[in-house]
Amino acid sequence: MTPGTPKSQVDTSKPHPARIYDYLLGGKDNYAVDQALAGQLTPEAREGARQNRAFMHRAVGWVARSGVDQFLDIGTGIPTEPNLHQIVQEVNPRARIVYTDNDPIVLRHAEALLISTPEGLTDYIEADVRRPDEILDHARTLLDFRRPVALSLIALMHFVPDEDDPYGITRTLVEALAPGSCLVLSHLTGDFLTPEQNRISEYRSSGINLRPRTRAEVERFFEGLDLVEPGLVTHWYKDTPAPRDATGTDLLYSGIARVR
Structure with missing residues (x-):
């Protein structure tokens, strides 16, 4: 972790996506305001x-x-084991990971829990994805952008409204990557929700600007890249088949694409 990182104040008066996600996963690093909003959601959200x-x-x-040993994870969320670095460093102990989130509570947990192997590296920056150049400037001090980097935007861009240019943000980040790099992205969709299951208004009334997108809209994030099979899907499996008992309402599109 970067020494001397200033401590931001945690606002417990408003719900935050990272803490709601933690609650939905069964975590304990959330507050009553997060639990109250999560309680208004349908079982499909969990x-x-x-x-x-x-x-x-x-x-x-x-x-x-596949051989990539550098990861830039934006929208990290509150650490829940196994974390990204634990997964990739089990494959390659020398892997280097830079985590980014804009919630100060994530930083506090990151300092204690996102600990690298001796051979590798983990680092954390508190920053907003809407300032991609700031994130890249920090990441370049720790990752070699002349070599492939995996950019992880997991369940993040649906919190970036259209007026903040989510496609332009993604393009700025991807254009910094060397050929052979990967974009790993998942995104909320309302394509399969019934009116009774749709709780977007509850999120928005709480101050969280949630923007689900259609399949065509999510596909735009991968423009100019080569999608890895099975492509952009609701259940992404590469090495093993999807379980036959996979049921329930699909809420996310997900995919991986290579930089040419």
């Missing part, structure tokens, strides 16, 4: 959080096994 976490595990493990 299952969607679990599916998203499982996608991260499978995806970054596959990327690490």
Whole structure:
């Protein structure tokens, strides 16, 4: 971790996506305001959080096994084991990981829990994805951008509204990557929700600007990249087939793409 990082204040008066996600995963690093909002969501939300976490595990493990040993994870969230660095450093103990989130409570947990192997490195920057150049400037001090880097945007860009140019942000980040790098992305969708299951208004009324997107809209994040099979799907599996008992409402599109 970077020494001397200033301590930001944690605002417990408003719900925060990282803490709601932690609650949905069964974690304890959340507050009453987060629990209250999560309580208004449907059971599908909890299952969607679990599916998203499982996608991260499978995806970054596959990327690490494919030979990429540098990871830039933006929108880290509150650490929940196994964390990204634990998965990839089990494949390659020398892997280097830079974590980024804009919630100060994540920083406090990151300092204690996101600990690297002796051979590798983990670091953390408190920053907002809407300032991609700031993130890249920090990451370049720790990662070699002349070599492949895996950019992880897991369940993040649906919190970036259209007026903040989510596609431009992603393009700025991807254009900094060397050929052979990967974009790992999952994104909330309302394509499969019934009106009774849709709780987007509850999120927005709490001050969280949630923007689910259609499949075509999510696919735009991968423009100019080569999607890895099976492409952009609701259940991404590469090395093993999806379980036959996979049921429930699909809430996310996910995929991995290579930089040319």
